[in-house]
Amino acid sequence: MNEPWQEIGDQVYVRRHESYDMNVGLVVGDGQCLVLDTGMSHREAADLVAAVRRVTGSPWTVVNTHAHFDHYFGNAMFGPAEIWGHVRCAEEIELRGAHHRAGVVAALGEERRAELEEVRIVPPDHVFTTAATLDIGGRIVHLRHFGLGHTSGDIAAHVPDVGVVFAGDLVEEGAPPAFGDAYPLDWPGTTARMLRDMREQVYVPGHGAVVGRDFVIGQHEELSVVAELARRAHVEGLRDLIGKFPYDEDVTRTAIGRAFAQLDGELP
Numbered sequence: 001m002n003e004p005w006q007e008i009g010d011q012v013y014v015r016r017h018e019s020y021d022m023n024v025g026l027v028v029g030d031g032q033c034l035v036l037d038t039g040m041s042h043r044e045a046a047d048l049v050a051a052v053r054r055v056t057g058s059p060w061t062v063v064n065t066h067a068h069f070d071h072y073f074g075n076a077m078f079g080p081a082e083i084w085g086h087v088r089c090a091e092e093i094e095l096r097g098a099h100h101r102a103g104v105v106a107a108l109g110e111e112r113r114a115e116l117e118e119v120r121i122v123p124p125d126h127v128f129t130t131a132a133t134l135d136i137g138g139r140i141v142h143l144r145h146f147g148l149g150h151t152s153g154d155i156a157a158h159v160p161d162v163g164v165v166f167a168g169d170l171v172e173e174g175a176p177p178a179f180g181d182a183y184p185l186d187w188p189g190t191t192a193r194m195l196r197d198m199r200e201q202v203y204v205p206g207h208g209a210v211v212g213r214d215f216v217i218g219q220h221e222e223l224s225v226v227a228e229l230a231r232r233a234h235v236e237g238l239r240d241l242i243g244k245f246p247y248d249e250d251v252t253r254t255a256i257g258r259a260f261a262q263l264d265g266e267l268p
Contacts (some may be wrong), residue, residue, distance in 0.1 A: 001047040005055060006210070009162025014204050015051060017044070020070045021174055021207045024048060025166045027159055028056045029137020034127025036063045036157055036166050037206075038074030040104070041115045045074025061134060063143065064124055064205060065168030067092035068152045069100045075122035080167040084132065085124030086145050086230075087154035097121030125145035140163040144197065145169075147190035148183035150206075154268075156194050163200040170194065171216055176247040177223065179255040185231070185262050195220065 005013040011028040017039065025036030033056050050061065064072045064085040072093060073162045075083055085093075093100075097119060105116045126132075132143040138174075142158040150169040169178065172190060177187075194208040201213050225246050233241045233256060245252040261267050 001044065003051075005051065008204070008210055009159065009164050012159055012162050012164050013055065014123065014210055015048070015207070015231055019044060019237045023166075023204055023206060023208070023210075024158070025204060026052060026055060027136055027139060027141060028058070028137075031058050032057045032137035032140055033060045034063065034136045034157075034189035035060050037065055037071040037168075038078060040070040040073045040111075041149070042074060042077050042118055042120075043115050044243060045077035048074060049077055061136065062096075063155070063157055064089055064093075064133075065157070065166065066154045067100075068098075068151065068169065069199060071103050071168070072123075073101070073104075073116075073119045073121075076120040079122065080127050082123040083122065084128075084143060086155050087129055088157070089151075090124040090127045090153075091120060092151075092153060093123035093219060097123065098119040112159065112211050117150070136243050141164040143236065144194070147195040147199070148186035149190040150178065150181065150187065151181045155188070156198060158198045159199070160200075162202075164202045164204065165198045165200050166204045167192070167194065167206070167216070169206035171203055171205040171211065171219060173205045173211050173215065176205065176251045177219070179251065179258050180260050182255070183262060183267065184223070184255045184259040188220055188227050191216065191220040226252075226255050230256050231263070234260055234263045 003015050005015050007013050013026040013088050015024045027034040036201050062078050062083040067089040134141045143155050154168050154170050203216050229241050
């Protein structure tokens, strides 16, 4: 905690957390601000609240980029406030938030049990299906859902006056994309639509360093290879193809498992 803000545009900031190498965004307008994602616990969120307040004292609106615990477990610490997310993100948190919390407690062990058990699950209360536009103190921020990808409800936030896109986990830097809840056959097309409609040079991934457009194009090409090879492997078998995937075997097998589930009609 106590990580610094990086200003990547006029009053647009990224805070890269040691915890999960996760990025939080901050957009400051005239008498209002926008916080993008809230961290994995109330304690991390309290530290984030203090960090925001060192930049601005203005009231905030919150955006959750998707329904993974490290991006929304801190929501309660920002209330009362509007919390925006895709409709499927809100539904996932509403239905499975307690399950998410129990799973993280089990994964992280006793040393962080109390920190996680105190988390109060708060889903977004303002939702959309395809697009929404927020006025943050005179600054326009476009929220877009481009399709299935890292999850069923990923959104990207576009701050056009500074040419910045907060891409959530549709883009990953420093580690391969995470496929555990992904739709590998759709992810390349979703990323392509984001690149087509948000033609900027600065992209903030959900985790890792801020990247440029060329990085996102390169990751889109990798995701396209995954989708193509997974379709082939579903017909031809995996043994001769697994070495051709752009990621290591553990990541590849997760991606293939999700892709096969899509091809077999097992995912909604």
